[in-house]
Amino acid sequence: MIFRWFESLIDAFKEPVDVMPPTSVRRFYLFYLRQAWSAFAAAIVVGFGVAIVEVALFGFIGRLVDLAQGGPDVFFRTHGMELLGMAFVALVARPLLNSSHDLLVNQAIVPSLTNRIRWQNHRYVVRQSLAFFQNDFAGRIANRIMQTGSALRASAVQIVDAIWYVVIYTGSAIVLFAQADLWLALPLFAWVFAYVGLLAVFIPRIKHRSWLASEARSKLMGRIVDGYSNILTLKLFAHTRREEAYVADAMAEQTGKLRQMTRVTTAMDASITTLNGFLIVGTSALALWLWSEGRVTVGAIALSTGLVIRINNMSGWIMWVVNGIFEDVGTVQDGITTISQPRAVQDREGAMPLEVVNGAVRFERIHFHYGKQGGVIAGLDLAVRAGEKIGVVGPSGAGKSTLVNVLLRLYDLESGRILIDDQDVAHVTQESLRSQIGVVTQDTSLLHRSIRDNILYGRPDASDAQIAAAVHKARADEFIPTLADGEGRHGYDALVGERGVKLSGGQRQRIAIARVLLKDAPILVLDEATSALDSEAEAAIQDSLDILMQGKTVIAIAHRLSTIARMDRLVVLDKGVIVESGTHAELIARDGLYARLWKRQTGGFVAAEDAPG
Known part of the structure; x- marks a missing residue:
């Protein structure tokens, strides 16, 4: 199937080279785009064909007006094959090229490249040191991983599309106008210089302010997720208003940074719209004057007027595309600050198991x-x-x-x-x-997955019998069958909630012990493993800990000296x-x-x- 073939061009989960992504924006882009160069090369070639066909159709409109001056009999008899050729271009070549472009972008590049970037960034970041995650919001890190992939892909695709439309449309228009009369190309020449000048003035400002807005958005996301992750603390201390103010402060900052960016885009839009008005009026007036002087045909008027209106529409599109590109570049630049950091703790070269x-x-x-x-x-x-x-x-x-x-x-x-x-x-x-090394900590953190998945973290290839044995030794089989979540899952299939909040402290600890029992590592660390429990729960779990410690080297830290005496x-x-x-x-x-x-x-x-x- 055609869709599957295009979707197979880029492997979203290709094993990456485990190196730190580049810290400069240009090299960061090249680092990921090189991995999908063939798809982008094909998109560039197809994009060239699409632009050429579009310009050819506009050029033929002007020629059509001139050819029709001789009357219908002569027109169809003399130019029938040419008409059939352009009909083929419009009915076959144009849809085929556009469909190929859409398949390359929508099937090959958008889903696969976006997620390859996310996947490789996640693989790099998840191996960062503990201090890395302790020094930032989890929500902000996740947000930057997610948005960097989509922003890099979107801006790269837009650059490919925009380049051809700008080069082919503008270049072809100048050639077509010059063929009719060299003077007809002068307004377009002036417009190109003024258009490039406006972009040169506004784009650097948009890029900088877009980066500031993206940074503020990541900060806002981090604060929101931080509050949701600690919702119990928020409710226990009855500081809803304080939390609202904390988030509102970041939201106000993000709104302000976004407004600063949109002020520049609005000013650019107004400037380019005014410039385009001069192009339309100047080209049309000049074409009419040249026609009145007998220097150009009616077809040249139709061609030049139609093409500058098309260029006017295209320039507006290009403006927003360029704006979007640099907004995305700002987002990527923001993501680089988190993603492209050296790992504080790394395996040495040649490290052995x-x-x-x-x-x-x-x-x-x-x-x-x-x-x-x-x-x-x-x-x-x-x-x-x-x-x-x-x-x-x-x-x-x-x-x-x-x-x-x-x-x-x-x-x-x-x-x-x-x-x-x-x-x-x-x-x-x-x-x-x-x-x-098996570890049972004071603050047992379970993954927001099923009971079974949490226990299997100790040994992913364990059988159901091995899971059941570990659960029995941990005395977790007393409560697991009674568990149910909000979506009707029961027992081992029940989800435990974020960080295991749906379970009591004693239940979480027994799941943690079952997980470490299943792991069966020769060295065991108990880092205040019962300090968060009441005396009754601690006594119930102590037997499980005694079983866990059998035959192992044990290092135990405890608040309660009686537990390690x-x-x-x-x-x-x-x-x-x-x-x-x-x-x-x-x-x-x-x-x-x-x-x-x-x-x-x-x-x-x-x-x-x-x-x-």
Whole structure:
């Protein structure tokens, strides 16, 4: 089928070269357009044919008027074949060329190239560091990914179409006018220079203001999505008016930037419309005067008047196309600021997969400060034996969660190294490193997908029997069959809502445990895994955690010291260094920082000022 053939010309999901997209607008365009050069080359060729046919038809109208002066008998007998030829052009060649152009643009370029750009940008951005996403609105990042693809494609297609119409129409008109009488081309010559001059004045302003408007639109999108993503916080604190004002401020900024852009486009429109009026009047008046002097025929009057009116309409279209092109270029320029950023954490060249045999972990003189002055972790040494279960405790800001972040290589160390079975984590691939470490965090975030999809994140190729076994061990089979979403899906097929909001904290945590059980990684990190739960829910989940920890190297961080008191060894951090180490009983007997934290607990909770960070 013809549609499918054209749709197959560009593969939207072609594996990209994993490099940072260029930071300049010109090279950014070329980076993606080169990947679809054959489709654009065909569109350029077909576009040339379309423009030539259009001009030929207009040129024939003037000739037709002159040929008809001899009377119908002579006209049809002498010029019948020429009429049939132009009928073929109008009935066959023109529709065929236009259809080919539409198929190339609408079937090959619009859907596939747009989404190839989006797909490749997403693939690059999703591999950015954690800090990249923490420093921007998720909505703004997503908006820039989406709009950059469509804006780049739209402007590229418009440039191809506009070039031929401008060159062929204007060039052919000058030739046709000059053939009739050289003087007839003078108004068009003057118009071309004035038209180009106006574009040169207005377009740079439109481009700059379009970029500012696009930047403001991305900011507005980010604020709106941020509010929707945190709708519970908005309602709990009853700050609807405050949130409205927060969004209204960004909306007012975006409206102002958009108005500044549209002022320029309105001024350009008025200027070019006035200029076109001079072209129509000047060309028509000059053609009539030349006819009155016997220097041109009636056909030349019909041709010149009809063609300048066509050029007038075309110039208006070109003006809006050029305006649209540079508006899109501004959007692409805005997108580049997010997309074309170097990755802070990257696999080294030649990085090999991590191979875990025993699961021993060793931190050697590690330093990390999140780029801030002062220490978060400063010169820390820690060895965790294979199969050992250690608990990490300490006051807020001691560096406990940071220790987990650098182990997972969410951030790169400033100095020192981390070894797993004597393999430096900085020299292995990030994917293989994280595949060997199971993590249960305090703020369990589920994907807005089904229960089954969330659990399968632990092992995508797991069978239903393996899923059921993990769910049973996590004691999640007590509630999964009772779940239902708003669209009638039940049990494993029920969607959990954004970040899992349709489930209770205990339910989310059990799903997270089932997911990590299914993953069955040799190293396990529990980052305050039960701190968000009440005591009853924590007790219910503790058995699942005990099952989860069996046979693994475990690093556990907890608000509640009672949950890690049974660990093989406890490590006490303060200001990024280890100040104490030993079993619960040994540390209590030592009467140091751990003993003070333990004594300050009431009902198993650490006092607020000593809560971990």
